[in-house]
Amino acid sequence: MSSENMRIEPAPEVGFFDKIFPRQVQPSGLIGWLTTIDHKRIGILYLVTALFWFLVGGLEAIMIRIQLHKPEYQDFVSAETYNQLFTMHGTTMIFLVIMPLAVAFFNYIMPLQIGARDVAFPRMNAFSYWMFFFGSVLINISWLFGEAPNMSWVGYSPLTNSTYTPGHSGDFWVVGLQILGVSSIVGALNFITTIVNMRAPGMTFMRMPVFTWMTLITALLVILAFPAITICLVELMFDRLFHTNFFEASAGGLPILWQHLFWVFGHPEVYILILPPMGMVSEILPVFSRKPLFGYPLIVGSGAAIGFMGFTVWTHHMFTSGMGNIATAAFALTTMAIAVPTGVKIFNWIGTLYKGQLVMSVPMLFALGFIYQFMMGGFSGLMHANAVHDLQQHDSYFVVAHFHYVLIGGALFGTFAGIYYWFPKVTGKMLSESRGKAMFWFLFIGFNLTFFPMHWLGLNGMPRRIYTYAARNDWGDLNLLCSCGAILMAIAVIIFYIDLFMTAKAGKACGPDPWDGRTVEWTIPSPPPVYNFKETPLVHSLDDFWYKKYPESAHIDEHDDEESPYYDEESSMHPSDHVDHGHHHDEHGIHMPGGSWFPLIAAFGFALGGFGIIMNDPTGGYSAEYLAEYDVPALTMLVHRFKFALVGGLIGVLGVFAWSMEPIGGYNIHFDDEDEKAGTEAVKESKKASKKAAKEAAKVEPAATEPAKEEAKSEDAEASEDKADEKEADKESDSEKKEEE
Amino acid sequence: MHHEEDKEVRSLSQVAKYTITALILGIITAIEVLVLYPPLAYAGDGVKIALLGFLALTKFILVVALFMHLWHDNPLFTGIFTLGMIIGAGTLVALVALFSYYPKPENAVKHPPLDDMYEMRYKEKSEGADYDKHAMVAPWESVPGVRVTV
């Protein structure tokens, strides 16, 4: 099915606008990348941008560690620069590295896993990438203006208002985060619609790969959590620009409101950071243990439980802010309750390893490292839930150790596992095992050497975010140990980048399925063609590709007679009746939408508007005497002050309008006839193969009809499982009756 | 396949249904506002809050169920919207409860007890104060001579 024998025929131009806004057909080179709306190219763009910001964040981390390596050391960077470093390190690593890396996989892998040709709204997908790109550039431009944000990545309120953070540094942070917020929400809306509405025929919710499930839950968390931070950023922006009184204690306002609204977003945010890597690890462990995931519905159920309960625990970040005993005790209990589903996930991962054939390749090493370190991070997290001792731990290096264990040990190790696992599918080349292993061991030892001593530093009373510390506290030698560990981690990251470049240049080619995978994305060639699937695949069960390759594995269970709930024997017996539904090869071939400039233009406009808001001139361009003499009406002052922002906003709005006027455009792909025959042969073969499998009445997999409603409505996923089973039971009984007639 | 006419008829009955809903909404809004005026104003605070809450909830559900067709649309939409509402309303209630712990500032501009306000207005008017300084007339003011003891 090579791509040469496919004919590309541009769609006929339809209306008046098509001449003004023609949609290019697969342009190559830079324009191809700037106007791309193909989910694979956007995924690669996210990956490359995130890996670039990863270098910047890593550099900031190294400079922090050099500054802290010995007591009363003040001649590496000034105090203000140090504050800028750790603020930008936090903001960059969370918003510009780990989230976009996860979104890169959402973009690239999720559509392939559900057998879709692209996401639901391709141009909106490109728009959310460009908003992310311009937002990240906007925040980091502040370094060039010498006014990088220096109020810590949480930006607590009295410090961030215009009296204590004068100048533009606060505005860069506030406006930059709002633009990144819009990008995340728009992206999440797109992913949920894709997962809910564009699954391959036969792929019910309980047959979706776990990574896709985690994408769905993370995207739901994003759309419900980001509005909270948008509101407190808007309120802070009004406080900074128009001197309103939201966080002004003298006017009756409560600065604590910022902390509440920030952490209402903050805690779901940390689950947004950890759930995708959990999904990746849940994909990798079964493949490299060569056995199915242990307790699939419970992994999915606990993911949903973690997601939903994430909204009930936010004040454990604020136990020391004096909320009263009842609130502190209540939130301590809800935080402990969240440890149970997390525990379930860890048990199920280890259960997958039990009695498996563990192939120790690089993704597996990272996944095992993930399990161990995420467990360590989970325990120090449990210690924070203990609100009594949290008064000692809060804002100390114990907290720094905890969240680095879950963010680097958890999210980053999981994401590296994902990169090594799906790199062959994305580029068609294998990353080298030896360099991968060297990188793993450097990172693993360096990471533990850096962040485990911080537990002791934290318990020894070292507070967070301090530029330097007194010799009397004798924290010096432990900090030196941490700094050396950081050097090891830097070496590991350098090895990783060298490995990426060398493999991209001259890596050894690999087939479509290098790791003997289980999910649908390993059935298509790597790198996958533009249209992903020639015919949308027909999915019979969870890990469908695995049962196609090893039909007999469907019955090797502890006790043979028990039918495997996941291999849908019945529908695989006669797939033909599904065929017509599956392949909607209408007469003009596969329709692929064309590239479009407007996501880029709209995003650039809104970012320019943001820049205009940051660089507003409070005097509105009037001279001091004029202002002293005349009193300028409020509206004209507003327009004069934000004229640059209005220009940017106008470009953005016009971009969106033109985007909506754009024709469908694009092109149709046709395959010549002999391929048609080859296509149908493949279908016949799979029918023969499945007939050969022993004939056994398999319980029809509980196809939950309204899974998203159940999953979304009922808090506890287990309850919905039993409800689905009862419904299933009576449906099954009448299906049996039908068979007997 | 339902043929042309009954679709016509059905949509007409739909229009009638919408008109009735709109009327009900109008009536509920009227009742809500009347809660402030004397005959209902004498009810206790708790009763009034419950009544207002109930009326607002019915209006909310009427618009969501009928005008937004959520009643006989795919349950997926109901699931999405109720998820957003549960977390949104839950966070709102939790935040307001959490913030009730913080005392109001002493120099906060007091919410004058309703009958003192009446005295204040009456006194100023009698002393020839410039009446439209309080241009806004509180609703129970419109019926002179009514003393609301709250």
Next chain:
Amino acid sequence: MPKILRSLLAVMALMTVGCVDGVQSTLDPLGPVAARQMSTFMVTLWVSLGIFAVVGSFLVYCIAKFRYSGEVTPDTPLPEQGHGSAITEIALILISVGLVGVIALPTVQGVFWVGTEPENEEVMVIEVTGQQWWWKFDYPDLGVTCANEFAIPAGKPVRFNLKSADVQHSFWIPRLGGKMDLLPGQDNWLWLEADPALLAANNDQLSTADNKEGMRFEHLPDDYPFQGYVLYGQCAEFCGDSHAFMKFRCLVLDDTNWQKWVQWQKSDASSTLSPDEAKAGYKTFAKNKCGTCHLIRGTNARGIVGPDLTHIGSRTSIAAGWLENTPDNLGHWIQNPGEVKPGNIMWKTGYKRLDENGEVVANSQVEVDDSEKDILVKYLSSLK
């Protein structure tokens, strides 16, 4: 096996809990609040290490036992294709819920114990005002105010009313108890108590060498007007450029010393220099307008913006607990505060000022050359 290395790390964690005993250690309590917090922490630590031992060793066992180093070809026999067993899942969930319950009980009790003032004893109140990068302590019923170093009587509970004058800070004496934030527009409070028995035990532990200048220094030097213990505290909530330098010291005195301390604090400034040297010192002090911000009781320097310097001579530390109170430290701090604590207000508004077009220029009235610096240092360190 590399994985054994990791469980070794966990055991080291257990061992080193003992060696976390720095000057601001949270696991070496000197008061009932810190002791209670440490005991609940121990419950959580033991439960976590218990689960870690079980689950971690099972993970190591699985990796060691089921590691497959052979080449994977399509016809290698597949391992057992188990999909999970409901019973083990439910059992594990129940166990984890039980263990969480074990932690939940002491936590909830501890939260209410730490969060409510002890009723039976009479509690002294101290008003703490945190501002950008130093602390002000007022004793409302004793009429005493002091900056960055305050004293509490041993064995009596003390209630700190915490107010912030600008941004958010956090009041933390690790060895006495957990921290509490200072938020403007909100009156948080915190109660702590120093336990004389623990203090004495801790003091015997310290060898005299440790207590020398610069190192542990947890007991007031012998030539000090009164005897007692020194505890260290620090601001724990990020509050701007010099957040790292916003420290303070708490002196814990027994009853006799405490009475002596109170009388001494109430007394006006008395210099140990001869009267005319003191007058010359005060003249330079006044010439450089220091009095507009600082208060020296008994003179007409009555500034209230800056810290109270009445008894600065006998303080153990200056610049909010960051520098030791030695003449050259004091000289460096007076001559160049911007270097010691970047961005502090004495430097920004005292030594500098904004000229008409907003440029930062040296404030002509305040220039302390070396000779004036020596006079000032001599004068201030004489205010015992």
Next chain:
Amino acid sequence: MASHAGHLIENPHEIGSTGLPHRKILMWLFLASDCMFFGALISTYLIYRGRSVSGPTPEEIFDIPLTSTSSFVLLMSSYLMVLALAAVERGDIGKFRIYCLGTAFFGSIFLGFQVYEFSHFYHAGLTLQGSLFGSSFFVLTGTHGCHVAIGVLWLLTLFFYSFTGGVTQKRALDTEIAGLYWHFVDIVWIVIFVAVYLLEYII
């Protein structure tokens, strides 16, 4: 209803595996996200009730009869919107234009009331910077006002689109989605009207 709306979509690719059009799911997801958005704003307002240390108190400046008429106007605009949608689904584009323009007109009446109310409060001494009540009130009702303005713009584009053949029975989904947005903006005002205006006279 789901199958009924099915044939009203011009682009078959839009119907997903659940038989629902993509854009309708997108709009409902956006409304769920907007619930959180307004939830946070309303909780800010409710938290700050009675904490303002300066500026006029709500009772002094609120004019309940005026605001209740504007709420009634917004409710009726929802009613007109539903009639507009029913008209499009019947294919009666003439009626659609009347109702769509009516909805936009009622929406702009509501905006007019709000502009008058804001200027009236401004003259009564309530400013954005002046008091805490001013800040939280203006930001909450201002954000809702912007949402209404965007809705009016959307309806006007639909209205003009109907002249260039953009609004047909087959493309009824576009109107339905605009309707969903408009009804959502209306039910947010129902909550705001009770929480901000009526609650002041209760507790």
